[in-house]
Amino acid sequence: MTSPQPRFYAARLAGTAVFDPIGESVGKIRDVVVLPQARGAARAVGFVVEVPGKRRVFLPVTRVTSIMPGQVISSGVLNLRRFEKRSGEQLVIGDLLERTVSLLDGSGRATVQDVGLEQNRQHDWVVAKLYLRRLKTGSGLSKLVSRGETLTVDQSAVKGLFGSDTEQSAALLLASYQDLKPADLADIVQELDAKRRIELAAELADDRLADVLEELPEDTRVEVLTGLESSRAADVLDEMDPDDAADLVQELPDQVAETLLGLMEPEEAEDVRRLLAYDEYTAGGMMTTEPLITAPETPVAHCLAMISREELSPALASTVHVCRSPLETPTGKLLGIVHFQHLLRERPDRPVGEILDADRHTVEPQVPLSGVTREMATYNLVSIPVVDDEGRLLGAVTVDDVLDHVLPDDWREQDEPPVTTGQIDLSEIARSIQSDSTTTDDSRKG
Incomplete structure (x- = not known):
């Protein structure tokens, strides 16, 4: 009597910790990448792993040495290039769950609730079982509210699993x-x-x-x-x-x-x-028109409440601009600014107009990016007010605005070079960098 083949279900595996050979956690499983085959069951080529920093990377199935309840053990080398799905590949959780399929026995249609993978004789992980929920007949709310029976079938018992006509919710x-x-x-x-x-x-x-x-x-x-x-x-x-x-x-x-x-x-x-x-690469083009603005008689306690708002970025929350009325840009004359650290050192009832920072740096809206960058770097600023010829506040440029304009246009699409996890030496890092995506995993070919 043969022993049962090892099997795992993708949705149940999601969130499972990934460990290197010495027992250090390197991330968590978030999805399984499969490649449909012209004949036979779809083959798993790897896993999407979320590493610290919420970055999602690819772990080839050939580098997985063990899949057990509560843990997946890898060979120890993890390429930290951002995961990108290749042509033909499907994500089990991202693409297949909730997909509607038709049962070949003519008994109706069902939605995929989970996908079971098994190792075949060649030790490849392949899609073997589908956990389905039948769609109830009817229309309107009756169809949405009622829930059909569940059943487990072979992948070969359905059609439409990898089709483009039915998409996951x-x-x-x-x-x-x-x-x-x-x-x-x-x-x-x-x-x-x-x-x-x-x-x-x-x-x-x-x-x-x-x-x-x-x-x-x-x-x-x-x-x-x-x-x-x-x-x-x-x-x-x-x-x-x-x-x-x-x-x-x-x-x-x-x-x-x-x-x-x-x-x-x-x-x-x-x-x-x-x-x-304004031109995009000037202070006026980069500034936000909604910095924190208050009147000089406003107490410190109120200013601290303003900067504590969750939706504010750290750069915007760092500075309160004290102006004459009106208090919306373009404001009355800008009297000065107060940094949040200064606010923390003052008594709560003190008017903010009494504690203006002595050093005040401003730029006019026509100042080019290079001038804004130089001013902020010289004085270690995280934001700088933008004023007109009459000293009225028009907005503020923050350090994240400057970075967006200094970095290359395609910086969001650039991948970090591959690095390694666990106790790996620098020579292995160099080999990983040289290997690139074409040699990182043979399991993703074909």
């Missing part, structure tokens, strides 16, 4: 990524095809999508925004920081840009139009 896909930071979710969006990007964007809340768009390369964010209905696209632009919204609007065709500006909230649209009047 974008809501389920989004749920698997809900804990990611915007920059990490942007990496995932970048890996999807155009259709899936729009489906995922449709499921994201406006503010969440706005944060993600700010992290995407130029061509991708234009593609996503123009794929939305005009009213939805305008709502998303409303949620973006004015400087980021202006950068995005500037990349759109003129007619589309004017349409969206007309649909935006008037105040938000006005801020964007003001920024569009």
Whole structure:
């Protein structure tokens, strides 16, 4: 009597820790990458592993020495290049779960709830079993509310598993990524095809999508925004920081840009139009029009409450601008600034106008990027006020705005060089770098 073949189910494996041979945790399994075959079952080529920093990388199946409940053990070398799905590959969790398939015995249709993989005689991991839930007949709410029976079948017992006509629910896909930071979710969006990007964007809340768009390369964010209905696209632009919204609007065709500006909230649209009047690589083009602004009589306690708002970036929260009325840009005369560390040292009831920082550095909106960069570097600033000829505050340039303009246009698409995990020496790092993606894993070929 033969012993049962080892098997694992992909959805149950998600979240399992990955260890190197000496027992150090290097990441967690987030997905399984499979390659459909012209004949026979789809073959697993590796795993998507989330390493510290929420970065998702590829672990070839040939470097997995053991798969057990609660742990996956690898050979110890992990290439930290950002995972990119290759042509023909499918993600079990990202692409196949909730996909609708037809049962070949004619008993109806079902949705995929989980995928079981087994080792065959050649020791390849292949898709062997599908855990399904039958679709109930009917229509409307009755079909949505009622839940069909579950069953486990061979992959060969269904059709449509790898077809493009039935796609996974974008809501389920989004749920698997809900804990990611915007920059990490942007990496995932970048890996999807155009259709899936729009489906995922449709499921994201406006503010969440706005944060993600700010992290995407130029061509991708234009593609996503123009794929939305005009009213939805305008709502998303409303949620973006004015400087980021202006950068995005500037990349759109003129007619589309004017349409969206007309649909935006008037105040938000006005801020964007003001920024569009400046060259992109000047202080005016980079600044945000919504820095922290307060009157001189405002107590310190109120200022500390302002900077504690969760939605503020650390750079914006670092500085309070004290101005004469009006307190929206363009303001009355800028009296000075106070850094948050200074606020922490003062009594809560003291008016902020009494503790203005002695050193005040400002730039005019026409100052080029090089001048802004030099000023901020010279005085170790994380933000700098932008003022007009009359000393009124127009906005502020933060260090992250400067970095976005100093780095190459395609910096978001560039991969980090491969490195290693665990107790690996520098010679192995060099070999890993030289190997690149073409020699990293033979299991992904074919």
